[in-house]
Amino acid sequence: MVLFTGPLYSGKHEAARAYAEATGKPWADLRVCEVQGMPGAPEDLQAAADELAANDIVLYTEVGSGLVPVDEEERQAREAAGRLSILLAERADEVYRVFCGIAKKLK
Amino acid sequence: MTTLVAGGAASGKSEYAERLVEAAYAAADRRSPLWYIATMAAPDDESRERIRKHRDRRAGKGYETVECPDGDALAAFAARLTSGAEEDLPVILLDDFGNLVANELFAPDRVEAALHPMNDEQVARFVQPLVETLKTIHRLAGTLVLVSNDVFGDGPSDDPGVDNYMRCLAALDRSVAAFADNVCEVAAGLPDYYKGGLS
Numbered sequence: 039m040v041l042f043t044g045p046l047y048s049g050k051h052e053a054a055r056a057y058a059e060a061t062g063k064p065w066a067d068l069r070v071c072e073v074q075g076m077p078g079a080p081e082d083l084q085a086a087a088d089e090l091a092a093n094d095i096v097l098y099t100e101v102g103s104g105l106v107p108v109d110e111e112e113r114q115a116r117e118a119a120g121r122l123s124i125l126l127a128e129r130a131d132e133v134y135r136v137f138c139g140i141a142k143k144l145k
Numbered sequence: 146m147t148t149l150v151a152g153g154a155a156s157g158k159s160e161y162a163e164r165l166v167e168a169a170y171a172a173a174d175r176r177s178p179l180w181y182i183a184t185m186a187a188p189d190d191e192s193r194e195r196i197r198k199h200r201d202r203r204a205g206k207g208y209e210t211v212e213c214p215d216g217d218a219l220a221a222f223a224a225r226l227t228s229g230a231e232e233d234l235p236v237i238l239l240d241d242f243g244n245l246v247a248n249e250l251f252a253p254d255r256v257e258a259a260l261h262p263m264n265d266e267q268v269a270r271f272v273q274p275l276v277e278t279l280k281t282i283h284r285l286a287g288t289l290v291l292v293s294n295d296v297f298g299d300g301p302s303d304d305p306g307v308d309n310y311m312r313c314l315a316a317l318d319r320s321v322a323a324f325a326d327n328v329c330e331v332a333a334g335l336p337d338y339y340k341g342g343l344s
Contacts, residue, residue, distance in 0.1 A: 045297035046297040047312055048319075103297075138318040138319055138321075139319035139323060
C-alpha cells in the first residue's frame with residue numbers, strides 16, 4: 039500500500055494518479071481509498087488500519103493542526119484519525135506527503 | 146526564479162521570504178528595482194497595526210511598496226513591468242495569497258455568490274485570472290517570491306464561505322507551485338523544500 043498524506047485540498051488525488059502513471063499501474067485497476075478524519079468508530083484502530091492497508095493507495099487528509107475541538111466526540115475522532123495515520127504509515131510500503139500539489143517521499 | 150513560500154500563522158514565512166528577496170537584491174548590487182506587493186486591505190485598526198509592523202521591518206531596506214489588495218490591482222502592476230536586461234530585472238515579493246484570495250472572493254459585489262458552495266469549475270474560473278497575472282510577473286521578474294498561508298490544518302469546514310475560501314486558496318497554491326522553480330513550507334522560521342531548493 040502507498041499512503042499519500044497531506045492537508046485538505048493539497049492535491050493528494052492528483053499526486054496519486056501521477057504516481058500510478060509513473061509506475062505504469064492503470065488507475066482503474068487500483069484499489070484507492072480516501073480517509074478524511076476517522077472513518078467509523080475509533081474503537082479498534084489496528085483493525086481499521088489493517089483493513090485500509092489492503093488497498094493499493096490510501097489518501098489521508100490531515101486534520102490535526104487546528105484548535106482542539108470543544109466537542110468530546112470530535113476531539114476523540116481527531117485524536118483517532120492522527121493515530122490511524124501513523125498505523126497506516128507503518129503498514130505502507132511508501133509514504134508521500136503532498137503539499138501545494140507536490141509529493142515528497144517520507145518513507 | 147520564482148519561489149512559493151507557504152506556512153502557518155506566525156511560522157516566520159514572511160521573514161524567510163524577505164530574506165530571499167533581500168539576498169537577491171544584494172546580489173544585484175541593489176541596482177534592480179525591489180518591489181513589495183502588499184495585499185492586505187486596511188479596514189480596521191488591527192490590520193493597520195499589522196501593516197505598520199511589516200512596514201517598520203522593511204524600512205530602509207530599499208523596498209518600494211505597491212498596494213495590490215485584489216486581482217485588478219495586481220494585473221495593473223503586472224502590466225507596468227517590461228522586459229529588460231538580466232541585471233535590471235525586478236526583485237518582487239508578494240505577501241500574501243491569503244489576503245489576495247479573501248479580498249477577491251469576498252469583495253462587496255461578489256460576496257453573495259461566495260457564500261454558496263462552489264463547484265470545481267467555479268473554483269478554477271476564480272483562480273485562473275490570478276494565475277495568469279502571476280505567470281506574467283514570473284516571466285518578467287528576476288526574482289519573485291510569493292507568500293501563501295497554510296490554513297488547512299483543521300480539515301474541512303461546514304461553512305460554505307470558509308470552504309470556498311480554502312478551495313480557492315489551495316487551487317491558487319497548486320497552480321503556482323506547478324510553475325514555480327521552488328516551493329517550500331516554513332515552520333519555526335525554517336524552510337522545508339518540496340520543489341527546487343534555496344538555502
